[in-house]
Amino acid sequence: MKPRILVVDDHEIVREGIRTLLGRTRSDWEICGEASNAGDALNAIRTLEPDIVILDITMPGTSGLEVALQVRNLRLPSRVLIFTMHDSERLATEVRNAGAQGYVLKSQAARDLVLAIERILGGDTFFGPPSLTSA
Amino acid sequence: MTAIIIPVEDTNPFRGGAIESLSRTGGSHVSVSKVAIFVSGPPLSRRHEFDRHSTHTVQFYREDRSLVEALTEYIGTALTNGDAAVVIATEAHNAALVRELNASGFDIAKAVAEGRYQSFESSEVLSQIMADGMPDELKFTSLMRGIIDRAASAARRDRPCIAVFGEMVALLWAEGKHAAAIRLEELWNVLARTHSFSLRCAYPMSGFGERSHGGSFTRICAEHSAVIPDESYTALFSDDERLRRVAELQQRLETLEKEKALHESERQLRLLVEAVQDFAIFMLDTDGRIRTWNLGAQRIKGYKAAEIIGRHFSCFYSEEDVRAGKPQRELEIAAREGRVEDEGWRIRKDGSKFWANVVIAAVKDDGGNIIGFGKVTRDITERLSAQRDLEESQRKLQDSERSLRQLSLHLLRTQDEERRRIGRDLHDSLGQNLAVLKMKLDSLLNRSNENHLNDAKDLRQCAQMTDDAVKEVRTISYLLYPPMLEEMGLKSAIPWYLEGFMKRSGIVTDFEISPDFKRLPSDIELALFRVLQESLTNVHRHSGSPTADVRLFVHDDAVVLKVIDKGHGVSTQSFEKSGQDWIGALGVGLRGMSERMRQVGGSLEVSSTTDGTIVTATVPIPEAIEAEAKPS
Numbered sequence: 001m002k003p004r005i006l007v008v009d010d011h012e013i014v015r016e017g018i019r020t021l022l023g024r025t026r027s028d029w030e031i032c033g034e035a036s037n038a039g040d041a042l043n044a045i046r047t048l049e050p051d052i053v054i055l056d057i058t059m060p061g062t063s064g065l066e067v068a069l070q071v072r073n074l075r076l077p078s079r080v081l082i083f084t085m086h087d088s089e090r091l092a093t094e095v096r097n098a099g100a101q102g103y104v105l106k107s108q109a110a111r112d113l114v115l116a117i118e119r120i121l122g123g124d125t126f127f128g129p130p131s132l133t134s135a
Numbered sequence: 136m137t138a139i140i141i142p143v144e145d146t147n148p149f150r151g152g153a154i155e156s157l158s159r160t161g162g163s164h165v166s167v168s169k170v171a172i173f174v175s176g177p178p179l180s181r182r183h184e185f186d187r188h189s190t191h192t193v194q195f196y197r198e199d200r201s202l203v204e205a206l207t208e209y210i211g212t213a214l215t216n217g218d219a220a221v222v223i224a225t226e227a228h229n230a231a232l233v234r235e236l237n238a239s240g241f242d243i244a245k246a247v248a249e250g251r252y253q254s255f256e257s258s259e260v261l262s263q264i265m266a267d268g269m270p271d272e273l274k275f276t277s278l279m280r281g282i283i284d285r286a287a288s289a290a291r292r293d294r295p296c297i298a299v300f301g302e303m304v305a306l307l308w309a310e311g312k313h314a315a316a317i318r319l320e321e322l323w324n325v326l327a328r329t330h331s332f333s334l335r336c337a338y339p340m341s342g343f344g345e346r347s348h349g350g351s352f353t354r355i356c357a358e359h360s361a362v363i364p365d366e367s368y369t370a371l372f373s374d375d376e377r378l379r380r381v382a383e384l385q386q387r388l389e390t391l392e393k394e395k396a397l398h399e400s401e402r403q404l405r406l407l408v409e410a411v412q413d414f415a416i417f418m419l420d421t422d423g424r425i426r427t428w429n430l431g432a433q434r435i436k437g438y439k440a441a442e443i444i445g446r447h448f449s450c451f452y453s454e455e456d457v458r459a460g461k462p463q464r465e466l467e468i469a470a471r472e473g474r475v476e477d478e479g480w481r482i483r484k485d486g487s488k489f490w491a492n493v494v495i496a497a498v499k500d501d502g503g504n505i506i507g508f509g510k511v512t513r514d515i516t517e518r519l520s521a522q523r524d525l526e527e528s529q530r531k532l533q534d535s536e537r538s539l540r541q542l543s544l545h546l547l548r549t550q551d552e553e554r555r556r557i558g559r560d561l562h563d564s565l566g567q568n569l570a571v572l573k574m575k576l577d578s579l580l581n582r583s584n585e586n587h588l589n590d591a592k593d594l595r596q597c598a599q600m601t602d603d604a605v606k607e608v609r610t611i612s613y614l615l616y617p618p619m620l621e622e623m624g625l626k627s628a629i630p631w632y633l634e635g636f637m638k639r640s641g642i643v644t645d646f647e648i649s650p651d652f653k654r655l656p657s658d659i660e661l662a663l664f665r666v667l668q669e670s671l672t673n674v675h676r677h678s679g680s681p682t683a684d685v686r687l688f689v690h691d692d693a694v695v696l697k698v699i700d701k702g703h704g705v706s707t708q709s710f711e712k713s714g715q716d717w718i719g720a721l722g723v724g725l726r727g728m729s730e731r732m733r734q735v736g737g738s739l740e741v742s743s744t745t746d747g748t749i750v751t752a753t754v755p756i757p758e759a760i761e762a763e764a765k766p767s
Binding site: 010016020021024025063094107 | 562566570571573574578580581582602605606609619621622630631
């Protein structure tokens with residue numbers, strides 16, 4: 001059975017970028033759904049029960065970190081990979097605190113996204129080395 | 136024998152006249168002529184040269200009885216010597232004299248029949264010699280010449296000495312016709328140049344009680360060759376007593392001179408006080424009734440002296456004040472403490488009000504007993520109105536400041552919103568587009584053919600440039616609007632921000648926060664965050680400090696943010712330049728910080744020494760948050 005992935009980002013262009021990237025590199029993965037805000041994302045997580053949620057932080061209303069907390073608090077089975085523009089040494093802490101399994105910077109998607117998903121699907125975590133990514 | 140010589144101008148034909156025979160006649164009957172005092176006159180050694188026929192003596196008296204006694208002796212002596220007498224006196228004096236002479240053994244009826252005693256009613260004679268309010272020389276001379284000639288021809292001996300007593304001058308004096316009296320004295324002197332007679336004038340001392348009579352009194356004395364003081368002097372028995380009396384009078388004169396000087400200075404002071412127009416200055420008696428008044432009081436309060444003196448000063452107070460017992464209370468305080476000062480509305484005569492400054496001072500006698508109160512009142516209505524204008528201006532200024540503050544708040548909010556919008560736009564559209572562009576370029580690069588090395592190189596450059604652009608956009612958007620503030624609060628946003636600040640500035644930062652620090656309302660979080668940003672900008676630009684420590688904690692139900700640097704501090708010059716407004720000295724940045732704090736009910740404090748600066752922002756925690764934060 002193909003690993004099922006939910007893509008959550010308020011920007012269509014980002015969701016499209018992810019679809020393209022994953023579609024080209026890993027056709028064995030299924031993008032089972034998309035959402036553009038926190039509410040839709042939680043509904044989709046409950047109903048679709050994806051293996052992995054690729055989750056943006058900055059969205060109108062509730063942030064992606066809140067969604068990650070909900071997933072953990074509601075003991076939903078999906079794993080969460082934060083996908084963000086924010087680039088900070090603090091990011092790993094925040095992401096861990098929110099209960100997510102890893103993060104990838106949007107600017108390093110081509111390099112890290114597939115790798116991170118693979119790690120997390122394998123039961124591991126992915127907190128990309130910030131020293132390589134920070135300015 | 137005592138003679139007092141008073142020098143006067145020598146124009147008197149009687150001058151050098153003989154001193155009358157002075158002898159005590161026994162009993163209580165004292166001859167006034169004993170003590171005739173020569174006015175001017177020659178030295179005592181020439182006394183023997185005096186002509187008994189030509190004396191012009193003035194007698195002052197207190198009691199009619201004394202006058203009549205003296206005249207009895209004067210006229211009696213003439214009659215005894217075979218001379219003749221002319222008496223021009225008031226009806227009462229005429230009658231008393233005749234009675235006394237008869238009692239002394241003279242037969243006046245017979246003397247009258249012989250023409251040796253002529254008597255006239257003084258007012259009648261006076262009416263015959265007056266013209267236009269002054270004695271007429273021609274009328275006087277013709278009338279008197281006839282009378283004296285008749286007397287001379289009736290006398291029983293050669294070269295008789297006619298004794299004349301005249302009281303017309305005293306009548307003129309009593310009527311206040313002083314110049315006329317002196318003129319008449321002169322006319323007697325003129326007559327004496329051609330006619331031989333001795334003349335006695337008499338004035339009651341009561342006619343010289345006024346201070347202004349001094350000059351005229353001297354002048355009257357000067358018109359006479361001899362002066363007889365009143366009976367307080369002539370009634371004395373011995374020279375010793377008279378000398379004593381003179382010494383006493385000299386002492387009294389000394390006292391009077393002093394009193395006169397004092398009165399003069401008091402008079403001048405009174406005139407000064409009366410003339411003061413800008414102050415109402417007046418006296419109250421111990422009960423508060425008005426005793427004196429001045430021009431200023433009249434001008435300020437509208438009453439004339441005659442209208443107000445004797446009234447109680449409470450009439451200057453409003454009915455309300457009077458009911459509350461204020462006038463009496465002020466007197467009590469003045470009596471107890473020496474003085475009382477008050478400002479308030481007072482009432483003029485016409486009922487209008489004025490704002491008064493009032494000082495009431497207790498006035499005490501030498502023994503320390505209160506004898507009244509001095510009251511000084513100023514009308515300061517204009518000053519009050521100027522003060523009100525000033526307060527109005529200040530109020531308007533405060534309104535303007537409030538409006539400006541509101542405007543500045545509005546501008547701050549607008550600026551925040553605009554920054555947020557631009558920051559979001561940069562992050563959302565440009566940032567995301569660039570991120571995806573980078574993603575695709577990287578992806579393309581991964582798939583590029585090794586045979587197209589140049590393409591791969593170009594792609595790599597494109598990806599790098601895109602990455603740089605992403606970072607640039609992110610930095611700009613973060614500065615415009617704090618990253619993660621809304622999502623994660625100050626606890627996360629501050630370290631995120633410090634991380635970027637350290638990279639940009641090279642300043643080492645340290646952040647300490649209370650472990651249990653909770654989220655706050657977003658406006659407070661944003662305000663504190665902006666204070667942090669502005670403070671760090673100042674540290675970076677102005678302080679020269681290598682470090683910046685940030686502390687965030689809760690103290691006394693308030694959130695406290697401290698930004699501490701180890702720079703050279705804000706110069707005292709900057710503080711002095713801006714006076715009290717030290718916030719102003721530090722530029723718009725700190726002013727904005729202060730304003731932000733004020734808007735969330737907080738405050739900003741800056742303390743600066745040469746060892747560094749501490750910016751402290753304090754915001755009370757809203758009660759709802761506090762309740763939530765407390766352990767249940």
